[in-house]
Amino acid sequence: xDDTETIVAPGxxxxxxxxxxxxVSGPLSPALLAGMDGVPAAGLPPRRATRVHYxxxxxxxxxxxxxIRYAKPASYTGEDVLELFPHGNPFIVDSILKDLLRRGCxxxxxxxxxxRAFLNGKMDLTQAEAVMDLIRARSERAAxxxxxxxDGRLGGIVNRLIENILQISAEIEAYIDFPEEDLPPEDVGxxxxxxxxxxxxxxxxxxSEEYRSRLHDGVRIAVLGATNAGKSSLLNALVADDRAIxxxxxxxxxxxxxxxxxxxxxxxxxxxxxxxxxxxxxxxSEGIARSLxxxxxxxxxxxxxxxxxxxxxxxxxxxxxLETTPALVLENKADLPAWHADPAWWPALPRLRLSTVSGExxxxxxxxxxxxxETGVVVPPRDAVLVSARHAAALRRAxxxxxxxxxxxxxxxxxxxxxxDLRDAVEAFGEIIGKIDNERMLDRLFASFCIGx
Numbered sequence: 001x002d003d004t005e006t007i008v009a010p011g012x013x014x015x016x017x018x019x020x021x022x023x024v025s026g027p028l029s030p031a032l033l034a035g036m037d038g039v040p041a042a043g044l045p046p047r048r049a050t051r052v053h054y055x056x057x058x059x060x061x062x063x064x065x066x067x068i069r070y071a072k073p074a075s076y077t078g079e080d081v082l083e084l085f086p087h088g089n090p091f092i093v094d095s096i097l098k099d100l101l102r103r104g105c106x107x108x109x110x111x112x113x114x115x116r117a118f119l120n121g122k123m124d125l126t127q128a129e130a131v132m133d134l135i136r137a138r139s140e141r142a143a144x145x146x147x148x149x150x151d152g153r154l155g156g157i158v159n160r161l162i163e164n165i166l167q168i169s170a171e172i173e174a175y176i177d178f179p180e181e182d183l184p185p186e187d188v189g190x191x192x193x194x195x196x197x198x199x200x201x202x203x204x205x206x207x208s209e210e211y212r213s214r215l216h217d218g219v220r221i222a223v224l225g226a227t228n229a230g231k232s233s234l235l236n237a238l239v240a241d242d243r244a245i246x247x248x249x250x251x252x253x254x255x256x257x258x259x260x261x262x263x264x265x266x267x268x269x270x271x272x273x274x275x276x277x278x279x280x281x282x283x284x285s286e287g288i289a290r291s292l293x294x295x296x297x298x299x300x301x302x303x304x305x306x307x308x309x310x311x312x313x314x315x316x317x318x319x320x321x322l323e324t325t326p327a328l329v330l331e332n333k334a335d336l337p338a339w340h341a342d343p344a345w346w347p348a349l350p351r352l353r354l355s356t357v358s359g360e361x362x363x364x365x366x367x368x369x370x371x372x373x374e375t376g377v378v379v380p381p382r383d384a385v386l387v388s389a390r391h392a393a394a395l396r397r398a399x400x401x402x403x404x405x406x407x408x409x410x411x412x413x414x415x416x417x418x419x420x421d422l423r424d425a426v427e428a429f430g431e432i433i434g435k436i437d438n439e440r441m442l443d444r445l446f447a448s449f450c451i452g453x
Contacts, residue, residue, distance in 0.1 A: 004026075004027065005026055005106055006024060006025065006026025006027060006028035006029060006104060006105045006106070007024070007025055007026055007105060007106055007107070007108035007109075007112055007113070008022065008023065008024045008097065008100045008101070008105040008106070008107065008108060009022070009023060009107060009108040009112075009113070009451050009452035010022055010023075010093060010097065010451070010452055011023045011083075011452040011453070012088070012452075014090060015088075015090065016088055016089065016090065017088030018087070018088055019085050019086070019087065019088050020085070020086055020087070020088040020089075020092075020093045021083060021084070021085055021452075022083070022084040022085075022086070022093065022096060022097065022100070023081070023082075023083050023108075023113060023452055024081065024082040024083070024084070024100065024105060025075070025076075025077045025079045025080070025081045025082075025108075025113055025116060026079055026080065026105070027079070027080060028103065028104050028105060029069065029079070029080040029081055029082040030043055030044070030069060030071075030080050030082075031043070032082055032100065032103055032105075033052055033054075033067060033082070035055075036052050036053060036054060036055045037052065037053035037055065037061075038050060038051050038052040038053055039052055039067075043069070044067060044068075044069040044082075045069070046069055046070060046071040046074075047068065047069075047070060047074075048068070049066045049067070049068050050066065050067050050068070051064065051065075051066060051067075052064075052065055052066070052067045054084070054086065054096055054099075056095070056099045056102075057099060057102055057103065062086075062092055062095050062096055062099070063086045063087055063092045063096065064087075065084055065085055065086040065087070066084070066085040067082065067083070067084050067085070068082070068083045068085075069081070069082050069083075070082075070083075073120070073122075076113065076117055076122065077113055077116040077117045077120060077122065078116065078117060078120030078121065078122045079116060079120065084096065107451075108451060108452065109446075109451075110446060110447055110449045110450060110451055111132070111446030111447065111449025111450075111453060112446070113452070113453060114128050114131050114132075114446065114449060114453055115128070115446045118434060123152075124152070124155040124433040124434050125155075125432065125433050125434030126149055126152075126154045126155045126158070126391070126432060126433055126434075127149065127150050127151075127152055127155060128434075128446075129149070129388065129390075130146050130147075130149035130150035131150065131449075131453060132449050132450070132453070133145070133146035133149065133216065134146035134147060134150060135450065135453065136216070137216070138216070138218070138260070138262075138267040139215065139262055139265055139266055139267040140265035141215050141265045141266055141267075142215040142216050142267060144265075145212065145215055145384075145386050148385065149385075149386070153385050154385050154386075154387065154391070154432075155432075155433050157201075157205070157385060158429050158432050158433050159433065161198055161201065161202075161398075161429060162426055162429045162430070164194060164197075164198055165198065165402075165422055165425055165426050165429070166426065168191045168194055168195065168422060169419060169422040169423065169426070171191060172191065172418055172419050172422070191409065191418075192406055192409045192410065195402050195405060195406045195409070196406065198402060199399055199402050199403065199406070202395050202398060202399045202402070203399070205385065205387050205391075205392075205395055206387070206392050206395050206396060206399070208384055208385065208386045208387050209386075209387050209388070209389060209391070209392040211384060211386055212386035212387060212388060213389075214299060215266070215267070215386065216267075217267075217269070218260060218266075218267040218268050218269040219263075219266055219267070219268045219269070219299045219300065219373055220268075220269050220271060220294075220297060220298045220299045220300075221268055221269065221270050221271065221298060221299065221300045221301070221302060221369070222271045222273060222291075222294045222295050222297075222298035222300075222301050222302070223235055223270060223271060223272050223273060223301075223302045223304060224273055224276060224291060224295055224301055224302070224303050224304065224314075224318065225275065225276065225303060225304035225305060225306075225314075226275050226276055226305075226306065226312040226314065227275030227276075228275065228306060229275065229304040229305055229306045229312075229332060230304055230306065230332040230333060230356050231272055231273065231275070231304050232257075232272050233332075233356040233357075234302070234304060234330065234332065234354075234356050235257070235259060235270050235272045236356075237356045237359070237362055238261055238270060238362070238365075238366075239259050239261050239270070256271050256272060256273045256274070256287075256290055256291065256294050257271070257272040258270070258271050258272075259272070263366060263369050263370050263373065264366075264370040266370065266373055268369075268373075271294050271298065273287075273290070273291035273294050273295075274287030274288050274290065274291045275288075275291075276288055276291060276292075276312075276314045276315045276318065288315065292315060292317050292318065292321075295318060295321045295325070296321055298325060299325070299326075299373075300325065300326045300327065300328075300369070300372055300373060301321070301322065301325050301326070301327040301328070302327070302328055302330055302369075303322070303327055303328065303329045303330065303346065303349065304330045304332050305329060305330065305331050305332060305342070305345060306332060306333055307331040307332055307333050307334060307336070307339040307340060307341065307342075307353075308333045308336040308338040308339050308340075309338075311342045311344075311345040322346070322349070326372050326373075326375075327346075327349050328349065328350055328351070328352065328365075328368060328369070328372055329345070329346055329349045329350065329351035329352070330351070330352055330354045330361075330365065331351060331352065331353055331354060332354045332355065332356060333354075333355060333356075333357075334353045334354055334355040334358075334360050334361065335355040335357045335358045335360065341353070350368070350372075352364055352365055352368060390432075391432050394428045394429070394431040394432045395428070395432070397424075397425075397428040398424075398425040398426075398428035398429050399425075401421045401422070401424040401425035401428065402421070402422075402425050404421045405418040405421035405422055405425070408421070
């Protein structure tokens with residue numbers, strides 16, 4: 001990446017809108033609008049919206065727009081930045097973009113603005129990653145977690161852990177480098193206790209990886225039950241759409257169907273599954289096997305019972321899954337005269353009266369599902385700091401190095417042998433916030449960003 005080049009990209013999606021946005025960053029930014037109607041002779045004043053008649057290099061006025069200039073280093077990228085807000089006509093946006101390219105700009109690569117912000121010290125790597133997390137967040141809780149990371153919470157924790165390790169390392173290396181000095185006798189008890197504290201904090205951070213994937217990808221909720229219990233009708237009612245085929249013919253659902261839905265502040269993936277029953281049909285039997293695999297993968301389960309029929313005996317493989325997974329029994333078809341509750345069917349599970357036809361119980365079901373997610377330890381506390389798979393991998397390496405150092409201290413192998421392990425831990429921590437020189441890793445990370453960010 002050449003930071004002497006000026007880059008440009010649209011900051012809004014293609015399509016008609018009231019306004020669009022174009023972002024420019026680099027040394028050409030301050031002078032790109034020179035001589036256009038509305039631009040002072042001294043150039044645009046920083047951080048002040050100015051109305052400009054955008055004129056192309058051949059003298060044509062394309063649009064009447066707003067322009068804002070940001071002088072380095074007080075900008076998103078740390079460079080001179082120009083933002084243009086024309087009318088949201090794709091032809092106007094494309095014409096301005098082509099004109100800026102003729103003026104010496106080049107198209108930005110995915111994530112290049114944020115990458116320049118990182119390289120120019122405007123944010124650490126955890127904050128850079130949070131930018132895309134915030135854009136892609138599909139729920140209130142996912143957006144809240146991304147905002148916390150963008151504010152630097154994770155980076156602040158990692159920097160504090162690095163400082164703790166550096167302090168321990170400095171004490172140890174003082175014994176190594178100055179053995180003849182009048183230093184107190186070697187005492188690994190103090191550093192060992194502090195190492196254990198750091199390791200415990202890493203344990204908590206690593207555990208949050210699972211929470212993060214649930215907030216971003218959605219909590220998986222499997223809808224299980226016998227054939228014709230109303231599983232597909234329930235899914236359609238929850239998403240307010242005819243996504244699943246509903247038929248009176250048993251065994252209609254042969255495979256699983258995934259549908260995204262919001263439950264309060266949480267994203268969720270509802271998985272409609274094949275009915276659980278004994279079957280000699282090879283295709284249906286495979287569907288039942290897949291249902292059980294989906295139950296094993298699920299974070300929570302909705303177990304649907306046809307309340308107008310005798311309670312069925314479900315597949316034996318379901319019992320151990322329900323012992324470890326939060327679940328809710330739904331006694332469906334409450335609109336039928338033959339409906340009756342059966343508290344003896346899976347008696348340990350909470351249950352609700354429901355009718356997917358009349359809508360009875362649907363509101364209570366949504367409320368109960370949110371409560372099940374929160375009390376079933378499926379989603380994290382609101383103040384939890386969440387880490388990605390990349391962060392977790394680096395944290396595991398740091399934790400192993402610290403465990404190795406602690407093991408040497410306990411075994412009295414020699415305090416000087418701990419120094420190398422501590423340096424490895426600091427290096428692993430540095431990968432999280434970007435205190436490393438790894439161009440290939442940065443290429444992979446920012447390639448996942450959208451153009452213009």
